[in-house]
Amino acid sequence: ILRDFETCLEFIGNKGGIPANGKYNLFAISLLPELNEKMTHPMKIDMARPMQKSYPNINGLYLLLRTTGLIFVKQTGKKQLFVLDEQLLDSWKALNQTERYISLLRAWWWHGNEDTIGENKGRGYFDLLYRCMNFFMKIPPKGIKIIDQLSEEESLRYYPGLYNLALMELFGIVKVSSAPPSPGQGWKIEQIKITEWGNALIGSLFESARNCRD
8 A cells, every 4th residue: 555655646746747637636537547557456457448436446545645635636727737745745754654554544444535536425434434344344254256246246336335445455454356357347356355454453443442332
């Protein structure tokens, strides 16, 4: 997660800003394949005109970039560009690796909102945390098979949401095995397994919740 997040910051900074398009000011479609190839594990899709949500990894990272405030939209003439907030960037660079991880985790689960990526479903803050924790707890010890299970595949689009699943993998909470995409299709998931770190992290959150109730 830290490597790919930094890659996004460098991608925007090195270009002196990148276009913000559409109603929700998402990344320009033309730049998505290039950014995807720079990821640690590029997402394999086979779509003629992929949108940002076609790359759940980028969609998730975009949510973190906007929620942390490290990028913002700047009006330049008739164009709108995503640029870096240099002051916040300096603060980010002053953090160590552990602090950065925790900051991104908080941005996602405590402050993230689907409005940011144009997927508002009337949900509020902490909904992303609830969905991810609930989904994680339903994964059996041996993992869950997705490939050739149409109902499971469709369900993931809404619960926890593909961008949430991509972030769960980026944060090391689950391990996702992928297969080559079908013609004209996007991310094809074979199997999802929980990780030791995921067990520790989710377990600690449940323990904290119980302590708060007590």
